[in-house]
Amino acid sequence: MNQLMAIRAFARVVEAGSFTKAADSLDMPNASLSKLVQELEAHLGVRLLQRTTRRVTVTPEGQHYYDKTGLILKELEDVDTSFSISRSKPRGHLRIDVGGSTARDVLIPALPDFLARYPDIRIDLGVSDRAVDMVGDNVDCVIRGGALDNSSLIARHIGNAAMVTCATPAYLKQFGVPAYPDELKNGHRLVSYVSSQNGRAMPFRFERNKEKAEIKVEHRVGVNESNAHLAAGLAGIGVIQTFAYAAAPALADGSLVEILKKWRPAPYPFHVVYPQNRHVTHRLRVFIDWLVEAFPQRL
Structure with a gap:
């Protein structure tokens, strides 16, 4: 068993609340992810998740294990980032959620500049005005206007719209x-x-x-x-x-x-928002910095 991969798989199931969503976000078959979690439970000798046909719930032991290993995963990501950030260009996949008119009139027209600067970053845009479950849907950041009322999120002001x-x-x-x-x-x-x-x-x-x-x-x-x-x-x-x-x-x-x-x-304030317990990757950091620079010019 690859224990590190199994821990990451288990963490994504907890965050997504679903094996299917977790498997999609990790780009792996559902059966492979389920096997990793089962092997991790066998290794630990405890049940981490309770599965039914409709939902997945975390056992008390699973919640304790998630809390402890989450700190380890974050420290490991910080170490990896500290070595790679100065050596390599940001790369990988960003999932961004944005409102309809903001996507059409502000973000998408400006996006060619970002893609030219960072050719190794791939972007998926979720475009709607609905509230999104950032952790469950594995969204890296959300661009939203108006007042913010969720204290579990980190927000950075990126401009004001008339x-x-x-x-x-x-x-x-x-x-x-x-x-x-x-x-x-x-x-x-x-x-x-x-x-x-x-x-x-x-x-x-x-x-x-x-x-x-x-x-x-x-x-x-x-x-x-x-x-x-x-x-x-x-x-x-x-x-x-x-x-x-x-x-x-x-x-x-x-x-x-x-x-x-x-x-x-x-004027209507706009923010880029992301979960406070989510590790800020190099690619997300450069995207946020670019937003602060580019967004106000198009409002």
Whole structure:
């Protein structure tokens, strides 16, 4: 038995909560991973995992073993990195999760520069606005906007995006152009962005000098994905509040018209986020550093 490989296999099952997910993340057959864990249990003489047809749970002995060996694996990775980081170019596989419009308008257009700098790094992008289980889905980092409420994650600020409120010319001709935020409460149709995490509609926020306003009214349509949210605005369904970078082409060609310019919301913060108990590899570190440099230029 390759004990180190078996320990790593066991750790991935614990983190992923599934043999199938763990095997996929390690690029090995499910049967091979299962055999490694069984050999490790036989070597230790204890049951580390309880398996049923539906789920995998960690035994008390398994949790203790995971906690102890996790420290060893991290120290070993640190040693390996300290020797390799100065000798070799960063290489390997990065799994990154990012929201729809941010992927389309910000990250992907900038990505050729990163790939040119680091040709030995391979990237898989998960593109959606849903909340992702970073440990279970074996994601290296997530790019997200807005407030952060998970203290188990490490976040690095990478930029701020301007927000705009807009609608189509046809919509404004029919319903009128509001001069103040409160006018949106009377006779206007709003298309809200709905959080995929809690199902709540994000309020329309406005700010002028030190004066702030927040509009919470029943929306005509709610959308939980940023590209589709913009598309709803372009379809003339109602007023949307979205990222300036996402709306820029439509504003430039007149498909959308910005309203309430003097009441633009505060800039929207973006962060790159990763688990605090996850070892930061050389490839992830250079990607984060590149994001800090490249991201603000495209917001």
